[in-house]
Amino acid sequence: MNQIRYERRTYTNGYTPIQKLERLSKALGGPAIWIKRDDQLGLTAGGNKTRKLEYLVADAIKQGADTLITCGAVQSNHCRLTLAAAVREGLRCQLVLSKPEAGEYNPQASGNHLLFHLMGVEKIELIPADGDIQVAMEALAQAVEKEGKKAYIIPLGGSNQIGSLGYMACADEIEQQAMEMGTPFDYVVTGTGSGGTHAGLVAGFLARQSHTEVIGINVSGTKEGKESQVRDLLYRTAALVGLQGEISDDAVRCDDQYVGAGYAIPTEEMVEAVTLVARTEGILLDPVYTGKAMAGLIGMIRKGELTPDDRVLFLHTGGTPALYTVPQLFIP
Structure with missing residues (x-):
């Protein structure tokens, strides 16, 4: 037995919840959207x-x-x-x-x-x-x-092959929750920065032979550069745990259209996304990661890249303390 996936500390009791965002879905005209609340993970103020x-x-x-x-x-x-x-x-x-x-x-x-x-x-x-x-x-x-x-x-x-194990475990958790809910997810949308969350999710879904596709919305870098970075980490994570089978290049998908001028630099789309989610669901996103990731999800819906029949899970990776550093973006 490969012990590496069992050698961990425990900072969260139980699974983080999955909530259906019915008012946000209605405001956008579909698809059905859920959110995985990893902002409620253990340790100070939570996050992925x-x-x-x-x-x-x-x-x-x-x-x-x-x-x-x-x-x-x-x-x-x-x-x-x-x-x-x-x-x-x-x-x-x-x-x-x-x-x-x-x-x-x-x-x-x-x-x-x-x-x-x-x-x-x-x-x-x-x-x-x-x-x-x-x-x-x-x-x-x-x-x-x-x-x-x-x-x-x-x-x-924390994005190396050891850190990525945390999101292999998260993929297991999502699959278990999907079974209990009777709702398999077509897509998981997440912000992609250092790449460990994205790579771990892909590795975890591959290990479960799941058909759920991970879409990374870049918070920095180009599509090509970020896909190469995540793919390299995916291969290293798979090797660490002995994941069998060939991994195709198209297993990693990133979108760089919502980065704006650079990392942590606000965009109009981010401000709109943070405001919309706060006013439809009462959930706080952050201006660096989840705000831009949600802007990407909203953009994909408006462009017709996601259909009303799709079932989409948005991963809330936390980061809300940064929201309080930019009040000028949200106070008229």
Whole structure:
């Protein structure tokens, strides 16, 4: 037996709920839309990185690490949740943060940046937007080692083959819920950034021999570049768990039409999507990931790429603390 899928910490009790979005579906003229509430996962303020961290932190503890080091933007959900996992486990945590591509860095920023300090991050290393985050993390790890401690580096977004196991498990969870509901899903729509969530879902559905197709709405990068990135991670995840059978190139599908000017840079479509979901369903999306992913789903419906007969599951990957950093986008 391959033990790797059983070596995990548990930060969430039970499944995250799936809700039908009847008022949103009606406003858009179909198809039937459901939402998977991974914003309600365990650890501080929830989000998809929690599933990845269950496996990554288990690996860190297995290796005897006492310090977690990771990276992200100044409003990184992944950094928030990695720090929360470290607090839960009694580990130290250090972060490498990239300055924003647009606008100035605000050391008094709210949102996730506030939570880093509230939860007691040990150290923040701030680098330019085009800086080398891997080099910066390795430098922190070397300094930790000189103190006689042991560091464990977690990649951007927790997106390696170990982290992707969290979304293989999520695909299992979705399939089980679909069976209980009597509602198989034709598509799962998710935001695609570092790629671990997307790759893990595809691997999980392949392992279950499911016909559910994953559509990734890019929050950064080009269609071709992101598909190559996700496909590479899919192959590595499949190799890790011994997934049998050939994986076709078209197993990975990404859409880059909703990125706008770049990562974390607002778009009109994102503002419309966040507002529409809040006013039809009372559910908060975030301006970086789920807002752009929902904009992609809405765009596909309006273009006729999804039909009224399709059954679509939208994956809510969390991130709502970032919503409170941009009130000017939503207050007239």
